[in-house]
Amino acid sequence: MARLRAFFRNLLQREAVERDLDDEMRSTVDLLVAEKTRAGIPPEQARREARLELGGIESVKEQVRDARRGALVDSAVRDLRHAVRLLWRNPVFTLTAALSLAIGIGSTTAIFTVANGLLLRAAAGVPDPEMIVDLVRRNPFKGPGIDPMSFPDLVDVRQRTTMLEEVFGYRLEASPASLRVDDSATAVFAGVVTSNYFRALRVPAAAGRVFDGGDVEQVNASPVAVLSHEFWMRRFAGDPDIVGRAVRINNVPITIVGVSARGFRGSSIVAPDLWLPVSMITVVWTEGGPQALTNRRIVWLMLGGRLKPGVSRAQASAEVAALGATIQRDTPPNPWIPPEFSREMDSSSVVWSAEVASPIPYGVRTIAAGFVGLLIALVGVVLVIACANLAGVLLARATGRRREIAVRAAIGAGRMRIIRQLLTETVLLFALGGLAGLVLARGITRVLFLLLPEFPVPVNLSAPLDERVVVFALMLSFISAVLAGIAPALHASKSDVVTALKDDVQGSSDRMRLRNAFVIAQVAFSILLVVTAGLLVRAFDNVVSVKQGFDPRNVETAALDLKMGGYTEATGRDVIRRLRERVKAIAGVRHASLADRAPGPDSISFGSITLPGAADSRGQSSFTTWTLIEPDYFQAVGIPLLAGREFTDDDRAGAELVVIVSQRTAKRLWADRDPIGQLVSVRAPQGPQVATLQSKDLKTRVPETQMRVVGVAGDVTFANPDQPLVVYVPLQQKYLSQVTILARGPADQSLAQDLQSAVAAVDPNLPVLSTASLERQNNGPVQTALRVAAGVAGTVGIVGLFLAGIGIYGVTAYTVAQRTREIGIRLSLGAGHREIVRLVLGQGMRLVAFGSIAGLTLGLGAGKLLSGRQYGIPQFDPVVLAGAAALFALVGLAACYVPVRRAIRIRATEALRYE
Amino acid sequence: MARQPATLLQGTLDLLILKALSTGELHGLGVSRRIEQITGGTFKVQPGSLFPALHRLEEAGWLSSTWDASENNRRAKFYALTKTGRKQLGQETEEWNRIAVAIARALEA
Numbered sequence A: 001m002a003r004l005r006a007f008f009r010n011l012l013q014r015e016a017v018e019r020d021l022d023d024e025m026r027s028t029v030d031l032l033v034a035e036k037t038r039a040g041i042p043p044e045q046a047r048r049e050a051r052l053e054l055g056g057i058e059s060v061k062e063q064v065r066d067a068r069r070g071a072l073v074d075s076a077v078r079d080l081r082h083a084v085r086l087l088w089r090n091p092v093f094t095l096t097a098a099l100s101l102a103i104g105i106g107s108t109t110a111i112f113t114v115a116n117g118l119l120l121r122a123a124a125g126v127p128d129p130e131m132i133v134d135l136v137r138r139n140p141f142k143g144p145g146i147d148p149m150s151f152p153d154l155v156d157v158r159q160r161t162t163m164l165e166e167v168f169g170y171r172l173e174a175s176p177a178s179l180r181v182d183d184s185a186t187a188v189f190a191g192v193v194t195s196n197y198f199r200a201l202r203v204p205a206a207a208g209r210v211f212d213g214g215d216v217e218q219v220n221a222s223p224v225a226v227l228s229h230e231f232w233m234r235r236f237a238g239d240p241d242i243v244g245r246a247v248r249i250n251n252v253p254i255t256i257v258g259v260s261a262r263g264f265r266g267s268s269i270v271a272p273d274l275w276l277p278v279s280m281i282t283v284v285w286t287e288g289g290p291q292a293l294t295n296r297r298i299v300w301l302m303l304g305g306r307l308k309p310g311v312s313r314a315q316a317s318a319e320v321a322a323l324g325a326t327i328q329r330d331t332p333p334n335p336w337i338p339p340e341f342s343r344e345m346d347s348s349s350v351v352w353s354a355e356v357a358s359p360i361p362y363g364v365r366t367i368a369a370g371f372v373g374l375l376i377a378l379v380g381v382v383l384v385i386a387c388a389n390l391a392g393v394l395l396a397r398a399t400g401r402r403r404e405i406a407v408r409a410a411i412g413a414g415r416m417r418i419i420r421q422l423l424t425e426t427v428l429l430f431a432l433g434g435l436a437g438l439v440l441a442r443g444i445t446r447v448l449f450l451l452l453p454e455f456p457v458p459v460n461l462s463a464p465l466d467e468r469v470v471v472f473a474l475m476l477s478f479i480s481a482v483l484a485g486i487a488p489a490l491h492a493s494k495s496d497v498v499t500a501l502k503d504d505v506q507g508s509s510d511r512m513r514l515r516n517a518f519v520i521a522q523v524a525f526s527i528l529l530v531v532t533a534g535l536l537v538r539a540f541d542n543v544v545s546v547k548q549g550f551d552p553r554n555v556e557t558a559a560l561d562l563k564m565g566g567y568t569e570a571t572g573r574d575v576i577r578r579l580r581e582r583v584k585a586i587a588g589v590r591h592a593s594l595a596d597r598a599p600g601p602d603s604i605s606f607g608s609i610t611l612p613g614a615a616d617s618r619g620q621s622s623f624t625t626w627t628l629i630e631p632d633y634f635q636a637v638g639i640p641l642l643a644g645r646e647f648t649d650d651d652r653a654g655a656e657l658v659v660i661v662s663q664r665t666a667k668r669l670w671a672d673r674d675p676i677g678q679l680v681s682v683r684a685p686q687g688p689q690v691a692t693l694q695s696k697d698l699k700t701r702v703p704e705t706q707m708r709v710v711g712v713a714g715d716v717t718f719a720n721p722d723q724p725l726v727v728y729v730p731l732q733q734k735y736l737s738q739v740t741i742l743a744r745g746p747a748d749q750s751l752a753q754d755l756q757s758a759v760a761a762v763d764p765n766l767p768v769l770s771t772a773s774l775e776r777q778n779n780g781p782v783q784t785a786l787r788v789a790a791g792v793a794g795t796v797g798i799v800g801l802f803l804a805g806i807g808i809y810g811v812t813a814y815t816v817a818q819r820t821r822e823i824g825i826r827l828s829l830g831a832g833h834r835e836i837v838r839l840v841l842g843q844g845m846r847l848v849a850f851g852s853i854a855g856l857t858l859g860l861g862a863g864k865l866l867s868g869r870q871y872g873i874p875q876f877d878p879v880v881l882a883g884a885a886a887l888f889a890l891v892g893l894a895a896c897y898v899p900v901r902r903a904i905r906i907r908a909t910e911a912l913r914y915e
Numbered sequence B: 001m002a003r004q005p006a007t008l009l010q011g012t013l014d015l016l017i018l019k020a021l022s023t024g025e026l027h028g029l030g031v032s033r034r035i036e037q038i039t040g041g042t043f044k045v046q047p048g049s050l051f052p053a054l055h056r057l058e059e060a061g062w063l064s065s066t067w068d069a070s071e072n073n074r075r076a077k078f079y080a081l082t083k084t085g086r087k088q089l090g091q092e093t094e095e096w097n098r099i100a101v102a103i104a105r106a107l108e109a
Helices: A002-012 A014-038 A043-054 A057-067 A070-089 A091-120 A151-160 A198-201 A229-236 A279-286 A313-330 A338-343 A362-400 A402-410 A414-450 A467-493 A497-502 A509-543 A569-584 A634-639 A663-671 A697-703 A752-762 A781-818 A818-829 A833-866 A878-904 A910-915 B010-023 B026-038 B048-059 B083-108
Strands: A132-138 A164-171 A177-183 A185-192 A206-208 A225-229 A246-251 A251-259 A274-279 A302-307 A351-356 A555-561 A591-595 A624-629 A642-643 A658-662 A681-682 A706-712 A725-730 A738-744 A770-774 B063-069 B075-081
Touching: A002 A014, A002 B048, A014 A043, A014 A151, A014 B048, A014 B075, A043 A057, A043 A752, A043 A770, A057 A070, A057 B048, A070 A091, A070 A414, A091 A362, A091 A467, A091 A781, A151 A164, A151 A313, A151 B048, A151 B063, A164 A198, A164 A313, A185 A279, A185 A770, A206 A229, A206 A910, A206 B083, A225 A229, A225 A497, A229 A251, A251 A274, A251 A279, A274 A279, A274 A697, A302 A313, A313 A351, A362 A414, A362 A467, A362 A509, A362 A781, A402 A414, A402 A467, A414 A467, A414 A781, A509 A781, A509 A833, A509 A878, A555 A752, A569 A591, A569 A738, A569 A752, A591 A624, A591 A634, A634 A738, A658 A663, A663 A706, A663 A725, A697 A738, A738 A752, A752 A770, A781 A818, A781 A833, A781 A878, A818 A833, A833 A878, B010 B026, B010 B048, B010 B075, B010 B083, B026 B048, B026 B075, B048 B063, B075 B083
Parallel strands: A185 A274, A225 A251, A624 A725, A658 A706
Antiparallel strands: A132 A302, A132 A351, A164 A302, A177 A185, A177 A246, A177 A770, A206 A251, A225 A274, A246 A251, A555 A738, A555 A770, A591 A738, A642 A706, A658 A725, A681 A706, B063 B075
């Protein structure tokens, strides 16, 4: 009680407490003097001795103040007031410093916000994200990748768990689909989720109802759909009458039962326009759908769970691991896995667990985290530059304040006390910068999203500003404040009282060295940024599709599933022909073809090809990527045909089976022999056979077929140097119901509408699932990552360049001011402008040179770090390095311009009078 | 053998101040003189340690202070033990004795 009272008294009645202390000291001196005079010492000497014995009244008072309750708070308040006054008096300094900090802290926070939203928490719109876990499995022998699970897996976990309140599943991809309301069709992206999905995530309905778990999970049992709020607004302008409407999705009658809550766009990075229950999987997946709910080998679901109250994720994870082990043991092995992958695929090494839920699937989180780490490092460097800049300025100011500090030290302030005071000023500055940065982060996040290319599917990018982000920004501000402020504060507090009070000579050379070091660091880190940006831009240039072996410009695509129009293999072949002819007839279309998919990094295989007569086709097989195409395909997508011929209308079902191979495949199979006319064989199961075959059936039930090579096509690469075997086969000879129309048209004219009407002209009931330009189709993760990284690095590079320029200017201008007298003397001794220019410029440019050398070395290191094969970033690029060095020489010269001009305008007489 | 007066441990100083005030109220200088006297000159308390300690003990509620006339009729701040201060002195004395005995025994062993 007494302590608390004292605490408040000390803080609130400071003046009374101070007066009391003052009186006490004065009376003590009097008492001491009286004591000494009584002992016979003459009054004057007694007074002197009394003061000596007390050892400095102010110092004792300071010590008493420090011993008081709330001394820390009290001095902090005093320091703060002092700091505010100082910053207020130097608005230009305060504003520029706070602004550069705001940029550094803001951009770092922005990246963290994105990382937080994508990697560290469940998607936005989920009420209590910490209760949701991702149920995943991981094979320690396999690299990162998404590993979906089957519906029977989900049911097993759901039935046996005791730790999870709900076990739900969703299909990661959003399938392109055609939504027909009355007579107008809209291309949408449909997600597929278990019927307890919304209940488990606690996402309510904005209109109508969401799936409530009552929908039966059997094939085609519940023909219902829920719209996302965003799509409801975009397509139906929030019309409440849409609820309860009967519509057709991919030609299947469906009832829209409701709209999900606003702000929820799905639990993953992919944002569907609407959701179907798992029972309606056949609507968007005609091939595997019918078996998807019963076959354990068909894996297509991402699993999630909701923890029971009071259960920790670790507990749930242990249980899931045990359940998973049982499930793995009971799962029959897949006979289609080549033996060389058997260890990677061995089900007994698979580990199940419950992980923190996040929009980025668990399997690729490390890749995403690595990328975000790169971005954080890039913007972190800007923050370092801003801090170095500020540290330099603070150091200069500390030099100017030596007297003030010396006076404070003289009246008894301890070193810690002075350091604390100087740091308070810095922390206040950083708090200003941090707050501004937090505000700025919102804007920067938005700009960051603008950097993103148009994706082939809608993505769910939410970056909620939660408490974690705020804490991050504050911590970041505080840590950088201490880092930037500690060196100047230590330095200033070290000043020797006597010399500081006595003379006004320029700051010690050792302080100047420190300042120079800050500038060198700024230049070095800015160069690092510019070099990194350059490397990333080069890498981006490399993956741009033109260099991948085909030409995606001016190619429009339209995706179809012929099953949705009721076609079978027999009737589908014919409609494929008619579609191609119809599209070719569109005005402006130069080449038209169809294929099972647009060129891209995805691959499909119908078996591995081998040379006929090879002993065991499974023993030496290598993964083969198949592309099923119609005539004119190579012209349409711009892949050169290097030898032989394209497919023609004569390569139809029943005719000799033919194949076109890629150049690399031809090299690998026949080395230098002419591949044209050679035979390859393949032993592959047909369609639905895949799911039911056992591995022993391979030899007996699957016949070996042979195909004759008629052509060789150019290689297509997708930033993946280890290309597997690539073959092209006529769609007419190897039918697939999922096809994509590819039409090469004139520049700057979208053919999307023309493709829609061409399809409608052939069959009005055949839904067009999506239309997109081929360029947009190929904005995959690698392109996106490089584009964003190059954009970020470029932007921060410019900011860093600017900050470094300010730093060079600051230190050079300061030197000129410090050396005014020296320059004056040199001038009066007959030095010409040339010498003065050399003196000042030499000083600035030396820093640039040192910084450049350090920065280029760092850049080389960064190149080494970044040059993984994943992104194809060059490790060493002389053009980029030389360019960065030249750029900084220019910046250095520009930054020195004003100080040099000031130096040559110094007049000898003035200079000698100056202080 | 001339020795510097022994340096004080913090707890010791508090104990000595409480003890010095156990016989009646004293001002700051008086406390200092009294400690010198009762320790036979072994401990000489510097004002830089004494005053912070006095203020700290007062804030802890063990001392109370009043302004009063001093022996030569000047105003001075007098400190006195409070009830809790007296209790504290008892406790600390006991504690100190225990330690002193223990250390003495340790040194003899």
